[in-house]
Amino acid sequence: DAGVIQSPRHEVTEMGQEVTLRCKPISGHNSLFWYRQTMMRGLELLIYFNNNVPIDDSGMPEDRFSAKMPNASFSTLKIQPSEPRDSAVYFCASSFGTAPGTDTQYFGPGTRLTVL
Amino acid sequence: QKEVEQNSGPLSVPEGAIASLNCTYSDRGSQSFFWYRQYSGKSPELIMFIYSNGDKEDGRFTAQLNKASQYVSLLIRDSQPSDSATYLCAVGGSSNTGKLIFGQGTTLQVKP
Numbered sequence: 665d666a667g668v669i670q671s672p673r674h675e676v677t678e679m680g681q682e683v684t685l686r687c688k689p690i691s692g693h694n695s696l697f698w699y700r701q702t703m704m705r706g707l708e709l710l711i712y713f714n715n716n717v718p719i720d721d722s723g724m725p726e727d728r729f730s731a732k733m734p735n736a737s738f739s740t741l742k743i744q745p746s747e748p749r750d751s752a753v754y755f756c757a758s759s760f761g762t763a764p765g766t767d768t769q770y771f772g773p774g775t776r777l778t779v780l
Numbered sequence: 781q782k783e784v785e786q787n788s789g790p791l792s793v794p795e796g797a798i799a800s801l802n803c804t805y806s807d808r809g810s811q812s813f814f815w816y817r818q819y820s821g822k823s824p825e826l827i828m829f830i831y832s833n834g835d836k837e838d839g840r841f842t843a844q845l846n847k848a849s850q851y852v853s854l855l856i857r858d859s860q861p862s863d864s865a866t867y868l869c870a871v872g873g874s875s876n877t878g879k880l881i882f883g884q885g886t887t888l889q890v891k892p
Contacts, residue, residue, distance in 0.1 A: 765874060771823040
């Protein structure tokens with residue numbers, strides 16, 4: 665299995681620009697998670713989907729962030745407009761089951777975002 | 781109080797020694813406990829999980845869980861330089877949150 669696939673691996677953009685991060689979960693997995701990792705705040709859950717449906721977006725920092733999962737094989741996390749404080753590593757993870765606190769989550773390689 | 785707390789370290793041990801990594805959590809209803817390893821610049825990868833009180837062994841790794849004390853630990857026997865990484869404790873399965881909550885991680889350095 666190819667594992668969780670994320671693109672791009674690195675993104676450098678200027679403040680105010682739109683950023684779109686992409687994720688392909690492991691085939692057959694039913695849950696998808698978007699995390700953000702910074703030195704100050706560690707690994708934070710932004711949003712997760714069960715069977716393509718957003719279940720909990722309470723971790724999304726503000727309206728500038730949005731996420732979609734149009735089908736079982738693809739999800740996007742969009743930041744519009746981007747700000748320097750959004751600079752972080754964004755991880756996508758997936759799991760087979762639909763219990764977010766119980767099932768093993770498998771992480772993608774991450775996207776390192778730098779907003780200048 | 782943070783939901784999942786870990787000493788950030790670094791924890792430095794000599795090669796061949798036992799490394800002991802600790803984690804405490806605040807939600808008494810938590811049911812699932814995971815240890816992830818993260819090398820610098822890489823993504824977290826699962827080492828092991830534990831659901832029941834007591835010890836669970838997998839090769840050189842042993843996870844220990846004490847729900848009454850809200851404490852989970854990871855022991856690494858015969859530590860190797862390749863074990864040098866950040867170890868993330870993750871706690872979940874609570875009816876309160878339902879989500880997996882990660883600690884800040886403990887950085888382990890194994891010196892040859």
